[in-house]
Structures are given as structure tokens and as C-alpha cells.
Amino acid sequence: MNLYKASQQWAYRPDDERFANLDEMKQSCDYYRNSSVEGNVAYADLRAMAVDGEVMLSGTARTAHLTNWAFGQLATVAGAPAGYLRRLPAELAAENLNQTLAKVEGTGRLLAHQNAGDLTLRCLTGANYARIWNGEIVERLIGLQDDGWRVPPARPARIGQAGTREATIVDCLAAGRFGLSVQLGDLIAPAGLYASDHDMFVFMVNETRRIEDGSEGGLSRGFFVSNSEVGGGSLKRTSFLYRHCCGNHIVWGASNVVETKIIHRGNAGDKFNTEFLVELRKYADESASDDEARIVDAQRTVIAANKEDVIDALFGKKILPRKDLIEAYDCAEQEETTVAPNTVWGMVQGVTRLSQDTQFADERAAMDKAAGKILEMVF
DSSP states (O other), X not given: OXXXXXXXXXXXXXXXXXXXXXXXXXXXXXXXXXXXXXEEEEGGGOEEEEETTEEEEESSSSEEEEOHHHHHHHHHHHTOOHHHHHTSOHHHHHHHHHHHHTTOOSEEEEXXXXXXXXXXXXXXXXXXXXXXXXXXXXXXXXXXXXXTEEOOOOOOSSTTOTTOEEOOTTTSOTTTTSTTSOOTTOEEOXXXXXXXXXXXXXXXXXXXXXXXXXXXXXXXXXXXXXXXXXXXXXXXXXXXXXXXEOTTOOEESOEEXXXXXXXXXXXXXXXXIIIIHHHHHHHHHOOHHHHHHHHHHHHHOBSOSSHHHHHHHHHHTTSSOHHHHHHHHHHHHHSSSSSOTTBHHHHHHHHHHHHHTOOOHHHHHHHHHHHHHHHTTTO
């Protein structure tokens, strides 16, 4: 399968959300944290105000501007459609919000940003929201660089992108023979490291431990990490093996794709400091031989003796509809490989190929998860 999350980030992020290295990214993330004000307030004590054509929020001793995200969260608390309110004059929108806010029970958690005397509300979440700061995550990723982990080079996403320069030997990936990879002298620009007042995303790979899987060139290990401090998403890590990474940050030939996440509630902070970081470090430190052994197991593990029995076995595990499993088996038979289609690795390759040929993103995601479930039979 091919992974496109990093490429989507590469294509759409503005220049001021891109970073050339993890140290610069951490500095930006720490700035938001160090200039933040947090506090709990009863929803019924919140009041929207129209100031110079803008909806602002009062609930403490100060009045705060609202980011677009925070406005949407406020509208949700009030039970009003944010899109509708944004089209109203500020006075009318504030009046609509206040009509319902006064009746809302419970307590919200505010996160505001201070800058030059102004206060801007970044988010309004439930009182039990457990924040994991982006800077803490980036700090832990910085430590992986000494073990060969790096951000792969990328071409400029647009003409005139800030930080554009020519790629040096140090920039290029070791497996840069792939036709779409960045080559010496190509133009490159900051990508793979993104952070804003809303979220963050990191893409890192390690080519120092190339993994032999029987194919020419083998595989490397990579991961995505994403997070939102403001309730826009869980802390997620997506790990994978891959064949190549192109200059647009499409990950080609990905397999063994595994996603773990921590939802921002309860003991999320404890889980980050124990489970998440332990698993990340374990994954980062694994030797190539560890993955090679797993792949050999998957190549040798026979699901069933023939096509019909393979389909029945996987259908019985509710991995995919029977029709998709039949097509995946046929794709596995057509793969130019010595691995039999009735093995775990063979069916994973078949499902992966079927995913690549699928038009709709939600169906591709379902097939990618199915490939992961098949791998779980041996991994």
C-alpha cells in the first residue's frame, strides 16, 4: 500500500507551520505553551460579546479573542451550528450564543494565548480534558536522531516556498535510487515537521537498518506522530515498513502499518509517559533482524491449504467481505514474488495491492486495517 498522510501535509501546510528541524519546531511549540493561560470556568458564566464586529468571550477577569477553532467549540457547547453563527453579524451571533450558554450545566477548560497584552482563546474543552503538550512530544523525538532517525527530504510544495535550497549528499536518502526520490542538486524545502496553534505532525524514517524481505532493496522503518493540544485529535503514532519515500512525501510500498493512539482524557498524560514513549522507543530501537524474523514467519505461515479455505478462514475472522478476500487472493497470485498467496505474507501483499487499486479513501483505510489484522496472526 502507499501512505499519503505526510504528502497531504506537505501539499497544504503554509510556510509558517513548517520547520527545517526538530529544534526549531520544539522552540515554536514551547512558545505556545509558555505563553498559555489555563483555567476552568462554569459554562453558565461565559458571555459572548460583540467588539468592533468580532465575537469575543468573557468569563473571567479578561475578555479574549477567539480562534476559528475555539469559536466552533463554543458554538458546540451552546448547541448552535458554528457555520450559521459565522454568517451572522457579531451582535446577533453573540446574542444567540448567550441565550443558550446561560442554561448550559457543567464546567469547561479554557486554554488561551497571551501576546502583547491581548488574550486569544485557543480552545474550550471539557473539564476532564487531559492535555499533552506538543513540545513534550517533539523533545522525545529529538533524542531519536542519534540512532539514525531523520526527516526525509521533500521538494518545495509551491514556487517560492520559504527555505528552498539545493539538496546535498547529506540530505538525500540512502535508498534514493527510486525515480521519484530527491536526488543531489534537486530543490528541497522544509517539510515533514509541522506545528500550529491547532496541531502538529512529524514524519521520520530510519534507513540505517535496511530490512531484507526477499525483494530488491528491502524495506526501511518509518512513523508518523500527530497531536492536538486543543481537542482537535488524539495523540497518534502510525508505524510502518516501506520501500521508498518520494520527494512529495508519498510513502511507497508500506506494510505492517500499525496505529496507536491516546485520547486526551483521564490519565492520558500517564499513558504518554509510559505506554506511548516506551512503545515508541522500543520500535525505534528494534534491529533489522527483528523485523526480518517477523517477515520470515509471515512468509512461512500458511493460513490454509487452498484458496477456498484461506477465504473461509479470513472471512470467519471478519477481516474483509468475502468478495474482497477473493480479489485480494487473486492479486496475491499475480504478485511477482516467490511467496505463496495462501500464506500470511502473501495475503497481506494481495490486500495491499487491492487497496492501491481502490478509489475511495474510506475503503482503502478499511483494507489497510485488514492487512494489519492478517499480520497480527504472526506479529
